Amino acid sequence: MTIKLSNARGDFAGLRERLHRTIPGGAHTYSRGDDQFPAIAPPILVRGKGAYVWDTQDTRYLDYGMALRAITIGYADARVNAAAIAEIEKGVNLTRASTVELEAAERVCEVIASAEMVKFAKNGSNVTTAAAKIARACTRRRFICVPRQHPFFSFDDWFIGTTAIQRGVDTPQVSSTLVFDYNDFASLARLFDEHPGEIAGVMMEPATHITPQGSGDPNTWPGGGHPAGFLGQVRDLCTRDGALFILDEMITGFRWHAGGAQAFFGVEPDLSTFGKAMANGFSLAAVTGKREFMKVGAIDEPGMERTFLLSSTHGGEMPSLGAFLAASRIIEEENVPAHLWNYGGRLRDGWAEVARRHGLADYLMTEGPAVALNFVARGADGQPSPAMRTLFAQEMLKRGVLMPWIAISQAHGSTELDLTLEALDGTMEVYVRALADGTDGLLEGPPVKPVFRSHN
Template identity: 65%
Template sequence: MNYQARLNRVIPGGAHTYSRGFDQFPANAPQILERGEGAYVWAPDGKKYLDYGMALRAVTLGYAHPLVNAAAIREIERGNNLTRASLTELQAAELLVDTIPGADMVKFAKNGSNATTAAAKIARAYTGRRYVCVPRQHPFFSFDDWFIGTTALQRGIPDAHAATTLVFDYNDIQSLRGLFDQHPGEIAAVMLEPATTVTPCAPDCTHLLSYDAPCRSCANTGKNFLHQVQDLCRKDGALLILDEMITGFRWHLQGAQTYFGVEPDMSTFGKGMANGFSVAAVAGKREIMEVGSIDKPGEERTFLLSTTHGGEMCGLGAFIETVRIYKEQDVCRHLWAYGEKLRDGMTQAARECGIADHFMMDGPAICLNYLTRDAEGKPSAKFRTLFSQEMIRHGVLMPWIAVSFAHGENELAMTLEAAKAAMKIYANALTDGIEQYLEGPEIKPVFRRYN
C-alpha cells in the first residue's frame, strides 16, 4: 500500500514534523509505522526494525515503557485536564525545580518551540532589550518566525519578524562579542544548545568526556565556550538561555548545564523528559520568570505561555515517573556506556571493511553521529543514504543515533552485524560507483529553500 501518497494527500509534508518526511529517509525505509515497543518499531506489514530514531530523540527509556504508560493512564483516569491547576501539575513543577539547579520556577508546554519562544519573550520583557542571539550551527530552536526567518526557509515570514534575531558561530566567542559590540545595551539574551556532537571544550583540552568524567571536573572547565558566553552575558546584562531539548535528560539528569558546570538564567527542556509524551518546559531564576506572574499588584504584565494543554496530567504524570526511573536505574550512565560500545564497535567495523577514511563516528558517546564521505573524501549525502538504506535492509532503522535505555547487548550485537554488512556495500560503492547500489534519491536537508 502506498502510505506515502495517502500521507501527502492529507498532511502537508506527509508528517507533523519535517524530520519525519519521506525526503529524510532512503527509498526502502518503511513509509509509515504502526507501533513501538522497547527499542523496536513495527510497520503495518509486520516488519520489525531496531530503531535509533527513537521518536526524534523523545523516547529515552524505550517505547511503551509499562511504568510510564501506567502513570499516564492513572492521570487520564483522574480527568487528565481540569478547570484549575492540578495537583499533578504542582508536583511536576516542584520536581523539575528540585531537579535542575538554578531553576526556581517553570512553565510547561506541549512543544519545544513554545518553550523557546517563551524564553525569548521572557528575556526581552525582563531586560527591556531587543535582540536574541543564536548560533548558526544549531539547526533548530523554534518553528516560530523569530527563528525560522534566520534559515533558508523564509517564505511567508515578514522580514521584521526575524530582524531581532542575530546569528553567531558556536565556539567562536569573538563572533558573539562582535554582536555585543555592534548592538551595545540592546542584546536581551544568548540562546544556544550546550553541546551537540561538537562540545564547548577548549580546542587544546585533552579531557576525555564520559559520564564519570564530566567537563565540570576538568581543570580547564572555566575556559570552555559556555563559560565564556556566560561571562560575556553577565558583564553586559544579557541573559544566558540554554536550550536543552536534546541534551536534557541525556547528558545528565540535571541537564548538560550541570555536566559542563554552568548555570544559565533560563533553560528549556522537552524531548526525553517524559519518554515520548508531549511535555516541554521553560525554567529559570525566580526574578526573571516572575515577569509572567499575576501576583505582583501594579506590575506590567507579560503574556508568556497560556496553553490549555500545558498542564495536561497524563504527560506530567509520565514526566514524574520518567524521572523516578532515571534516578532508580541510573539511566544516563547506561546511555553513555552504550554509546561508547556502539562508537567503538562501528569504528572497528569501518576499519575491518577498509572504509575508515570514508565512514567515521563523530561526537561524544552520549551524542553520536556518523559521517560519510565519498571516494574523493568529500562529505556525501548519497553515501549517508546508502548506509542508512543497507542498515534498513538488515532490520536497523538508523537515520541518526539516539540511544535509549532499552538498547542492550542484543541490540548492540544486531547493530554491529548490520553495520558490517552495510559497510561492505559501502566499500563496493566506493570502488564501483554509488549509482548501481543506491535505490532512490539521496536524503535532503530539512532547511533548504526549494523542494
C-alpha cells in the same frame, strides 16, 4: 540477517499517497518526512516497544531514531505508561491547576539546579519563543543571539527566518535575531560590541556532537564541570552585559545527565528549555529559570506591568505530567544517562573496528561524545555525501536497523549492539562497492535532502 522489503513496495506507495494527500509534508514534523529517509523506508510505523518499531507489514526494526530523540527509557515503558494512565483516570485536563501540575513543577525545580519556576507547554518551539520573550521583557532589549551551527530552535519566524526557508516569514521579526558561531567566542563578543546595550539574550544548545571548547574530555563520566570553557565565557559575557544566558536542552536534557547538560558541564543558565526525553515521548516541554526572570509572567504582584509569557490549555494536560514524574525518577534512580554514555562508547568502538576491517576508517565514522554520536558518510572524494549517507541508511534498513541518526535509549543493550554491529558489517561491504563504482544500481531512490532548503 537481511529483511525482504520488496513485497511492501505497493503498500508503502499507497500509504505515502494517503499521507501527502491529507498531511502537508506527510508528517507533523519535517524530520519525519520522506526526504529524510531512504526510499525503501516504511512511511508509517504501527508501534514501538523497547528499542524496536514495527511497520504495517509487521516487519521489526531496531530503532536509532527513538522518536526524534524523545525516547530515552524505551518505547511503551510500562512504568511510564501506568503513570500516564493513572492521570487519565483523574480527568486528563481540569478547570484549575491540578495536583500533578504542581508536583511536576516542583520536580523540575528539584532536579534542575537552575530552575526556580517553570511553565509547561506541548512542544519545544513554544518554550524557546517564550524564553526569548522573557529575555526581552526582563532586559527591555531587542536582540536574541543564536549559533548558526545549531539547526533548530523554533518554528516561529524569529528563528525560521534565519534559515533558507523564507516563504511566509514575517521579515521584521527576523531582524531581531543575530547569528554567531558556536565555540567562536570572538564572533559572539563582536555582536555585543556592534549592538551595545541592545542584546536581550544568548540562546544555544550546551552541546551537540560538537562540544564546548575548554570543557575537558566529554567522554568522561560523570562530567566534572569546567565553567572556564566556552560555556563559561558566554555565561560571563551575559552577566557583564546584563543579557540573559539561555540553554536549550531540548535534546541534551535528561540524556547527558539527570540534571541536564548544564549539570554535566557545571554551568548555570538564567533560563533553560526542556522537552523530548523529559516525559519519554509524551508531549511535554518546559521553560525554566531563576525566579527573578520567570516572574515576569506572574499575576500575584500588584501593579507590575504584565508580560503575556505563555498560555496553553494543554500545558497542564495531566497524563504527560504524570509520565514526566515517572520518567524523571527512572532516569535519576537508574542512572539512565550513564547507560547511554556506556552503550554509546561501545557502539563507537565497535563501529570503528568494523570500519577498519573494511578499509573504511576514513569514509564511514562516528564523531562526537558517546552520548551524542553523529555518523559521517563520505564519498570517494573524501567529502560528506548525501548519496552515500542514504545508501548507508538503506543497507542498514535491509538488515533490520533503522538508523537515520544515532539516538540511544536504556532499552539498547548487548543484544541490540550485536545486531547493530552485524548490520554494519554487511552494510560496509556494499559501501566499499559504492566507493569503487558509485551508487548507481545500489541506491534505490533519491538521496536524502536537508530539511532547511529553499525549494523542494
